[in-house]
Amino acid sequence: MRRQSHLLNVILCMQAWFREGSAAKELELYEDAAQAFFEAYRLDSSNPELAQAFQESIKLGQDQYRKQQSMKP
DSSP states (O other), X not given: OHHHHHHHHHHHHHHHHHHHHHHHHHTTOHHHHHHHHHHHHHHOXXXXXXXXXXXXXXXXXXXXXXXXXXXXX
């Protein structure tokens, strides 16, 4: 029973981190998104969707930063 409870908590935490990452990504807060996806990935490192979301958030954040830098006078 205790193991099932622990497993359920891990799954719920992973889902919460994933949802937070997805929301941050929609708001173009890519650093926050990457951090949330990383936390989810730490809980389930065998999940390729989490790894992809993490990497994509990093790339989008880098692209956003480059764009902001190119617009500076």
